[in-house]
Amino acid sequence: MGLLLFSLTLPGTLGEASPVIGEDDEYSKTVEVGESVSFNWTIYRNSSRSYAVNVKLDGFGDWSEKIQPNFFILDDQQKHSIVTLTVQVPSFPEDKEKEGTLTFTFRQLNESTPSYVMEKDVSVEVTGVPGAGEENTIVGGFRNPLPAPLNGPEGAFLLNLFIWFGIGLVSFLVVTPFLHGLTKKTETDLDDIFVKLIRRPLLVLIFLYGFIHSLFKLGIQIQIQAGIYKIYYLLILGVGIYVSYRLFDAVLDEISIKRGGETSTFAAVLKPVLEKISVIVILLGGAIIALRILGIEITPLLAGAGVMGLVIAFAAQDTLSNFFSGMHLLLDRPFIPGDVLLLESGEYCRVKEVGIRSTRLYNIREHEMVILPNNNLANQKIMNLAEPDKKMRVAVEVGVAYGSDIEKVKEILHEVIQDHDDIIDEEGFEPFIGFTEFGDSALNFKLRFWVDDYMKQWAVASTIRERINREFKEAEVTIPFPQRTVWMKDEKDDTSS
Incomplete structure (x- = not known):
């Protein structure tokens, strides 16, 4: 392996061996737009001395770069180290080529000033730049066929605009109506809604694409192209946000119809909430994408938003608990x-x-x-009480005096609940009359019967009690009430005797 040494010797002894940077890699590379490229060097100690090494890069401007490692020690345990420089080309570069200088600063461990400084120059050339080589061409890469004076880039621009305008009209007047005819034959309405919603946005996207790519036929400088592409993608993002919201809203409308129309609980309560949530989510997602298009680093913003979200969630935990419980009640x-x-x-x-x-x-x-x-x-x-139906079982309790004829009491109670219009007497819903317990002062009975509407339970129970009272009086059946005998002890009589 050949070694090339670039060094500026600062303090040091004449003739002492300096560190060496190995020629491990090329110093000029090409890379596609939006991709990354790496350079590698091996740093050799090349002497018995130990060094602390700092690595710094200058010259790549707004391009993202990373040096790994940017600080290391060369000593008896680590006599060499591999340094990697990674350069990330942005999606919208303003230059087709960038140059940078990598500076290696070596400092002996027992000294405070640098011992050696070495530099490496690197360059990155960008390929795949939009519009490159497309000057004065039309759709498909063909050369401009127009005669003078329209045989230049301006003529190519106008001809491309005309072609893309025609493609947009064909899509709007022929393709989407044809697709709409096909979707009508399906059972679901969602595909019809989707085709109807994208008809005009699709026309806008075709016109945007055609206009932007027609501009490149003019041979616009790459710095201007970067700005144009940012505007172009922001406009596409706006169309995407609009279509996303309209499509989600259409799906909610379809669900509302299946749930009972505009008077249903879903349409009256849940749909407005979901619409508001969808607006927030779609706009937030659109804002994040827009920041990335503009080249703004969003990681710190997301980290801050995460911390803020935790604070809000902790402060409003009761409100959030009620919100999610409400969502559960509405969905379940x-x-x-x-x-x-x-x-x-x-x-x-x-x-x-x-x-x-x-x-x-x-x-x-x-x-x-x-x-x-x-x-x-x-x-x-x-x-x-409304589920599974409006029927409800009602219980009425009554007590009779000890010594009463139990069979006679049960017969009277059975007659009481007969022929009541609101009491159900059919298979599976038969009334029940039972002798339940020996009470402190009465024999207790319980009547269980079904009413056809739970809202009638109180009125029917009241009517049954009135009938029981009347029938027991006629049959001379006593309804006892709790009695207690209290004996008063006369202390004077006890002492005198």
């Missing part, structure tokens, strides 16, 4: 507006509105509007 749909719920507290409430943060309930018995946080509602046991 354990109840819908109009259903009657029996809460753990014993309250009977009709669902009025299921929101993102809270649910509004109407307390049937107390005539009150109850607003419960969704997190509270999602974490408690709830009975939905």
Whole structure:
């Protein structure tokens, strides 16, 4: 391996061997736009002395470069080290070639000033630059066929504009209507919506592409091309954001129709929330892409946003908990507006509105509007009286005096619940009358029967109790009430006796 030495000797003893940079690699390389290229050198100690080595690069401007390692020690344990320079060409370079100088500074470990300074010059040439070699050509790479005075770059520019204008019109008037005709034959409507949405944006994209690439036929300088391409990609990004939002909104509309139309819970509550979230997500994603197009480093911004997100999440954990609980209730749909719920507290409430943060309930018995946080509602046991249907089993308890004829009591109770219009008496829903326990002062019975509507449970139970009271009176069956005998002890009588 041949060795080439570039050195400037500072303090040092005459004749002492200096470090050496090996000729491991070329010093001029070519690379495609947006790609990276690497240079490698091996640094040899070449003496018994130990050195601390610093490596620095100058000259590549706004191009991204990385030196690995940029500091190392040459001593008895490490007599040589490989240094790698990696250069990243931006997507929109303003120069077709860049040159840089790599400076190696050697300092003996027992000295404070540099012992040697060596330099290496490198250059990078960019290939694949948009528009390169396309001057005065038309679509397909053919030379401009127009006669003078339009046989120059200006004529090629106008001819290309005309060709791309024609391609856009064919796409708008022929291709997309043809695709729309094909999508009509499918069962789903989403493909029809997609083709309809992209018709005009596709025309805009074709015109943009045609205009930008027609400009390159004029032989525009690479510095101007970089700015033009940034504007071009930003416009494409804007079209993409518009199409993404419209497509997502169309999908939500389709789901709303399948869920019951504009009056459904999805359309009234969940759809507006998803629309707002989609706007934030799409715009945020678009902003990140736009920053990258402009060459702005987004890693520090993302790191800061992550920290800020953690702070916000910690501060608003209750709000976020209610939000996600609301999303769960809206998607899982354990109840819908109009259903009657029996809460753990014993309250009977009709669902009025299921929101993102809270649910509004109407307390049937107390005539009150109850607003419960969704997190509270999602974490408690709830009975939905509207599911699986409106039928409900009602229990009525009654006690009779000890010594009463049990069979006679059961016969009376059976007659009481007969012929009631709201009580169901069919297979699977038969009434039940049972002697449940020997109470402190009564024989206790329980009636269980089904009503056809849970909202009638209180009225039917009241009617049944009235009938029981009336029938027991006629049959001379006593309904006892708790009695207690209290004996008062006379202390004077006890002492006198």
